[in-house]
Amino acid sequence: MEDGTIPDSDITASSAWSDSTEAKHGSTGEGDGAWCPAGAVFPSGSEYLQIDLHKLHFLALVGTQGRHADGHGQEFARSYRLRYSRDGEKWITWKDRWGQDVVSGNENTYDIVLKDLGPPIVARMVRFYPLADRVMSVCLRVELYGCVWDDGLKAYTAPVGHVMQLPGMPVYLNDSTYDGSTEQGMQFGGLGQLCDGVLGGDDFIQTKELRVWPGYDYLGWSREALGQGSVDIEFHFERPRVFHNMQVHSNNRHTQGVRVFSKVECLFKPGILQPWSSPALTLPVPLEDLKDPSSRPISLPLGGQPAQILRCKFYFADRWLLISEISFLSGRKLLFFPLFLTFMTDNTASWTLSEFAAVTPRPGLPVAKDDSSNTAILIGCLVGIILLLLAVIAVILWRQYWKKILGKGSLSSDELRVHLSVPSDNVVINNTHSYSSRYQRIHTFPDDRDHDREGEGEYQEPSALVPHYAEADIVSLQGVSGNNTYAVPALASSSPGADAAPLPELPRQCLIFKEKLGEGQFGEVHLCEIENPQDLPTLEFPFNVRKGRPLLVAVKILRPDASKNARNDFLKEVKILSRLKDPNIIRLLGVCVSSDPLCMVTEYMECGDLNQYLSHRVLLDKTGPSHNTPTISYPALISMASQIASGMKFLSSLNFVHRDLATRNCLVGGERGENGEDRGGERHIKIADFGMSRNLYAGDYYRIQGRAVLPIRWMAWECILMGKFTTASDVWAFGVTLWEMLSICQEQPYCNLTDEQVIDNAGEFFRDQGRQVYLSRPAVCPQGLYELMLSCWNRDCKLRPTFAYIHSFLTEDAMNMV
Structure with missing residues (x-):
């Protein structure tokens, strides 16, 4: 805390003796150098010092010290209790391996006393309660040592x-450090020995810790006592993840009736309110070395399954099943270098190098107890070098920026041209997660070439230079669903579609509610149905819907209590989207603006979004379909991709920038003939903008310091680092979208990288030193098509292909590739 890694604002207390002893001087060097509660501390210990780490951390060591104050202070805590919480509501008292909850503190004011937490703590918030054997005054300084709990x-x-x-x-095989609840023979809501980082040995009677009972290192079950042939364990994670592997450390002392499990069946649930996957993933365990009594790690491939909750059945192979540790390899695994990135991008708690070296960097391995400082020195040198390089880069960029401003040199069009401003308003999605209600806004002003058009645009704000491919001023619209998809040019009277006829006013009673698609701060998106659309004379009947059938529509509703700015943005969005008329763009059909709440009605496609459509299919093999699973062919995928390219070609011709192109934002319908018949395999694709408002895709967006949300896995490097959104960045996103489609939407882009690593990879594109990571070629993707993707991800945005070229390539060349 003294070096400011944990800021003073994250340290609070129940009370303070004076301003100089409040819990706010950890990093400033001011005050009396310690926290002192307002009154004397009683043996019960009700006063506390609290640290908020903002995210889950693995804590293995704590340190305390008294208030020395250059010899003037004489207060210290002889003992204390620790309480911690993972959600800020339920508080748990820490106990050591023998059930003791009182921690020995200081014997004087100046010595630092370090306490190795055994078992370690996984927590977001920690409280220190100083104790005394009599009524007395105490003061306390504390330090935490640990790392981010990246396992999730x-x-x-x-x-x-x-x-x-x-x-x-008797051998006690209970989970003695479990910190949840126990009812009717089940433990739930907590963590314990299955994730404490301690691996049991070959003989389960012998333990790694001294003075504990036999069997302490293992959690074990008897087939007879359990009354069933399997042990069911359910794992709950903070957020959805993509799971690649599960490693289970199991005992195999067969001479005493203990064997490794025979197989595992796993079910996956993408979210708390989502259904379980079906069928279960069955993983048989080969038992070749049955005569070897050694304990062993069993590695089980999970196949890149996305889930937030896992339920696994471990089947008995003998009378007893003993497990010491279970860990997961998932798409959120954190490596060392992104930890450094956290120092730069995150204002929440992270760790100094000496603290990071003092604990186990990844739970799931035996806890290291080595006091050697060589690791800390090596890591410190590496980070020092990286900091120096970053400082040099910052100085170079700063000099180039001022050269441009002062006219002393020409700045490349690839350098910084657009600035981002991050709004502070938040959006609640399904009342459970906080996300930004809009993307960062792009502001531009016309250069000398645009002076003759001054005053014609709908929006102007001088803030940065116009990107070289922009022909008009760009504004960003606040969608009622919380997203801000299109960055659009301010259309002059001569622009295409500027004279579009006003949209028809639709009667509200014709809209039949079916389901809620999403929610934002200023409104909601509903899926509705119009039963007899042909009976509405003011409705321009969509050409792809057979007469006599109901019409599916998406209805964006602005809340009546929305601000004036939100209403203006809503009406501006209506005005501009009414001009988008293309076969591959979702069309705005009508409005309800005569009274509150304001509504806009757009098309919706009967097959839903492209991500869900593809993820439930398998690629059509030449041998034919199998397992009654819906299939899709390579030509059908290319046809869909060419339709998306066609829609984006239309948008780019108007200088529209989508900024969130992905399969989740493309809708799928059936291709129909003149009489409305379904032609089968080929599907009609239209580009939309509902993805961000749907809780289903919350994991696709990265939240920056609790405010802005960005689809960083689809964004070009210049968008992430510079806030530069252009048609060329949409081309980059199209390459990622094409990769999604040819991967049949089975996993997120860069699923093996954390969000922080994705941002770091954008930095590698900027540095252009050959260390950047590209998405790998999907198995079904021909080399020529993969080279098109790579060209979409060219570092130089001027060298990326246009949507006109991409559309031509997909319609003429890609179909003939094998």
């Missing part, structure tokens, strides 16, 4: 462990 596991549910009766010795 916040709780697991499992049956209570059993007692094995050996001759003259």
Whole structure:
């Protein structure tokens, strides 16, 4: 805390003796150098010092010290209690391996006392309660040592462990450090020995810790006592992840009736309110070395399954099943270098190098107890070098910027041209997650070439230079669903579509509610149905819907209590979207603006979004369909991609920038003939903008310091680092979208990278030193088509292909590739 890694604003207390002893001087050097509660501390210990880490951390060490104050202070805490919370509501008292909850503190004011937490803590908030054997004044300084809990596991549910009766010795195989609740033989809502980083040995009677009971290192179950042939364990994670591997450390002392499980069946649930996957993933365990009594890690491939909750059945192979540790390899795994990125991008708690070296960097391996400082020195040198390089880069960029401003040199069109301003308003999606209600806004002003058009645009704000491919001023619209998809040019009277006829006013009673698609700060998006659309004389009947059938529509509704600015943005969005008329763009059909709430009605496609459509299909093999799973062919995928390219070609011709092109923002319908018949395989694709408002895709957006949300896995490097959104950045996103389609939407782009690593990869594109990571070629993708993707991800945005070229390539060349 002294170096400011944990800021003073994240340290609070129940009370303070004076301003100089408040919990706010950890990094400033001011005050009396310690926290002192307002009154004397009683043996019960009700005063506390609290640290908020903002995200889950793995804590393995704590340090305390008294108030020395250059010899003037004489207050210290002889003991204390620790309480922690993972959600800020439920508080848990830490206990050591023998059930003791009082931690020995200081014997004087100046010595630092370090306490190795055994078991370690996984928590977001920590409280220190100083204790005293009599009424007395105390003061306290504290320090935490740990790392971000990147595993993301916040709780697991499992049956209570059993007692094995050996001759003259009971072996207790219970989860003694579990910090959740226990009812009717089940433990739930907590974490314990299955994720404490300690691996049990070959002989489960012998333990790694001294002075504990036999069997302490394992959680074990008896087939007979459990009354069933499997042990069911459920794992709950903070947010959805893509799971590649599960590693289970199991005992195999077969001479005492203990064997490795015979197989595992896993079910996956994408979210709390989502259904379980079906069928279950069955993973048989080969038992070749049955005569070897050694404990062993069992590695189980999970196939890149996305989930927030996993339920696994471990089947008995003998009378007893003993497990010491379970860990997961998922798409959110954190490596060392992104930890450094956290120092730069995140204002929440992270760790100094000496603190990081003092604990186990990844739970799931045996806890390291090595006091050597060589690792800390090596890491410190590496980070020092990286900091120096970043400082040099910053100086170079700064000099180039001022050269441009002062006219002393020409700045490349690839350099910084557009600035981002981050709004502070938030959006609540399904009342559970906080996301930004808009993307960062792009502001531009006309250069000398645009002076003759001054005053014709709808919006102007001088803030930065116009990108070289922009022909008009750009504004960003605040969508009622919380997203801000299109950055659009301010259309002059001579622009295409400027004389579009006003949209018809639709009667509200014709809209039949079907389901809620999403929600934003200023409004909601509903899926509705118009039963007899042909009976509405003011409605321009969509050409792809057969007469006599109901028409699916998406209705964006602005809340009646929305601000004046939100209403103006809503009406501006209506005005501009009414001009977008293309076969591959979702069309705005009508409005309800005669009274509140204001509504806009757009098309919706009967097959939903492209991501869900493809993820439930498999690629059509030459051998034919199997397992009754819906299939899709390579030509059908190319046809869909060419339709998306066609729609984007239309948008780019108007200088519209979508900024969120992805399969989740493309809708799928059936291609129909003149009489409305379904032609089968080929599907009609239209580009939309509903993705961000849907909780289903919340994991596709990266939240910056709790405010802005960005689809960074689809964004070009200049968007991430410079806030520069252009048609060329839409081309980059199209390359990622094409990769999604040819991967049949089975995983997120860069699923093996964390969000922080994706941002770091954007930095590698900027540095252009050959270390940037590209999406790999999908198995079904021909080399020529993959080269098109790579050209979309060219560092130089001027060298990326145009949508006209992409559309031509997909319609003429890609169909003939094998």
